[in-house]
Amino acid sequence: MLFLLLSLLLSLLPLTLLLKRLSTTPPHSPPSPPRLPIIGNLHQLGLLAHHALHSLSLKHGPLMLLRFGNKKPVLVVSSAAAAREIMKTQELVFSNRPRSTIVSKLLYGSRDVGFSPYGEYWRQIRSLCVVHLLSNKRVLSFRAVREEETTLMIDKIKQSYSSSPSLAVNLTELFKSLTNDVVCRVASGRKYGKEGRFKKLLGEFVDYLGYFDVGDYIPWLWWVNKINGLYGRVERVAKEVDDFIESVVEEHERGERKGGHEDFVDVLLQVQRENVASGSPIHRESIKALILDMFAAGTDTTASVIEWAMAELLGHPLILKKLQSEVREIAEAKRAITEDKLEKMPYLKAVIKETLRLHPPGPLLIPRESMRDTQVMGYDIAARTQVVTNAWTIGRDPTLWARPDEFWPERFMDSLVDFRGHDFEFIPFGAGRRGCPGIQFAMSVDELALANLVGHFDFSLPVGEELDMSEAPGLTVRKRTALLAVVTPW
Numbered sequence: 001m002l003f004l005l006l007s008l009l010l011s012l013l014p015l016t017l018l019l020k021r022l023s024t025t026p027p028h029s030p031p032s033p034p035r036l037p038i039i040g041n042l043h044q045l046g047l048l049a050h051h052a053l054h055s056l057s058l059k060h061g062p063l064m065l066l067r068f069g070n071k072k073p074v075l076v077v078s079s080a081a082a083a084r085e086i087m088k089t090q091e092l093v094f095s096n097r098p099r100s101t102i103v104s105k106l107l108y109g110s111r112d113v114g115f116s117p118y119g120e121y122w123r124q125i126r127s128l129c130v131v132h133l134l135s136n137k138r139v140l141s142f143r144a145v146r147e148e149e150t151t152l153m154i155d156k157i158k159q160s161y162s163s164s165p166s167l168a169v170n171l172t173e174l175f176k177s178l179t180n181d182v183v184c185r186v187a188s189g190r191k192y193g194k195e196g197r198f199k200k201l202l203g204e205f206v207d208y209l210g211y212f213d214v215g216d217y218i219p220w221l222w223w224v225n226k227i228n229g230l231y232g233r234v235e236r237v238a239k240e241v242d243d244f245i246e247s248v249v250e251e252h253e254r255g256e257r258k259g260g261h262e263d264f265v266d267v268l269l270q271v272q273r274e275n276v277a278s279g280s281p282i283h284r285e286s287i288k289a290l291i292l293d294m295f296a297a298g299t300d301t302t303a304s305v306i307e308w309a310m311a312e313l314l315g316h317p318l319i320l321k322k323l324q325s326e327v328r329e330i331a332e333a334k335r336a337i338t339e340d341k342l343e344k345m346p347y348l349k350a351v352i353k354e355t356l357r358l359h360p361p362g363p364l365l366i367p368r369e370s371m372r373d374t375q376v377m378g379y380d381i382a383a384r385t386q387v388v389t390n391a392w393t394i395g396r397d398p399t400l401w402a403r404p405d406e407f408w409p410e411r412f413m414d415s416l417v418d419f420r421g422h423d424f425e426f427i428p429f430g431a432g433r434r435g436c437p438g439i440q441f442a443m444s445v446d447e448l449a450l451a452n453l454v455g456h457f458d459f460s461l462p463v464g465e466e467l468d469m470s471e472a473p474g475l476t477v478r479k480r481t482a483l484l485a486v487v488t489p490w
Helices: 002-011 013-019 049-060 080-089 101-106 120-133 136-141 143-163 171-188 197-209 230-253 264-278 284-315 317-331 339-344 346-358 439-456
Strands: 063-068 072-077 374-376 379-381 386-389 457-460 484-489
Touching: 049 063, 049 072, 072 080, 080 374, 080 386, 101 197, 101 230, 120 264, 120 284, 136 439, 143 171, 143 339, 143 439, 143 484, 171 197, 171 230, 171 264, 171 284, 171 439, 197 230, 197 284, 230 264, 230 284, 264 284, 284 317, 284 346, 284 439, 284 457, 317 339, 317 346, 317 439, 339 346, 339 439, 346 439, 439 457
Parallel strands: 072 386
Antiparallel strands: 063 072, 374 379, 457 484
């Protein structure tokens, strides 16, 4: 639909050029590629925007100004130095989020922690997440859930082998089911994925979060997504998701859930009761938005990391064997690899770091927006400029990384560089106050799953098939095709 729209707009260019000259770039703005009237640089994004922006940055530099539409300025950040300036040196200036019509429809007016505008409300709900939901202590308390669900995944693979030893296993679907089941149990006390409906609905929800809305950048075209039915589909998914989340909350309020541990909904309802008593109530929509954050952010991105890691290992058999040797030596032939063993597996952690460097789950971090006029690296940046940080490009910068396009986990074996937002050459989860608060939760799932997979099984590609490493577009970039492998118990 975007390409059809662009074709329509391009057909208007001759008339537009007669009526209005292209606006000039102020002398102290960052370098900018040529743009077209009406659409600006939108025609240059393509389906995989992180690749297109990477190519443009090679020509125009690590700090580049685009126009989405004729007026909306978009600053593209493609270097560690520029990212540090945005996320640390001038973090407060760039802590806002740009408005998104689709996100607002899906997330209760952007009342969640990821997309809500910077301000007192955001500070309160982020503190709630960090202190009550995603603290190290809270994440550790769900260790049994992660271990149980990982063991179930391993058993499922073994059963598949017993019935059809030569049949390729769809690892992509297994990873989605694993993360969905872990998050469901942690967030709401029980699993909802048995019939597959909730997993499918959540997949639609995440896909729509990454949709482009032309009306956000060319306001007079707001009607396009209404006419083509996109808004209607988004509203349908939002309604179905809200019905589900509401039923989960009501189930907890009635005391009907059967989980054996205190889950996220329990915690949020307890905090709500305490805040009502203190005169600072938390609205129900805020609670539902935070629950939805846990479901959406905790499933899709976490599964994609395991998927890309296994894909890279299948493409690098020697690295896979090295990892298997480490895991199997530490595991000592035990049936299940538990979390207490993971700290003794440095190569496992290096493999996951290298996966995140090459395949950050969200290659273009959630956009920020400047709250006032400022200067960045000597360039003038106007208030309300949208900021897009290309973590994919930064992770492959040849001035920062040796052999940047190669999967080489050894680079992290003697390195203190980490992904938690302190090292700006490696920011798959962002950095600063708008960085992802769920890193610990995601990594605990990924490390445990990958260790058990390579510890219990040998893997090979199906006979006659080549490994497809191409990407599918979306907010979370996944493999374009499902990852299939012949799996043999060790």
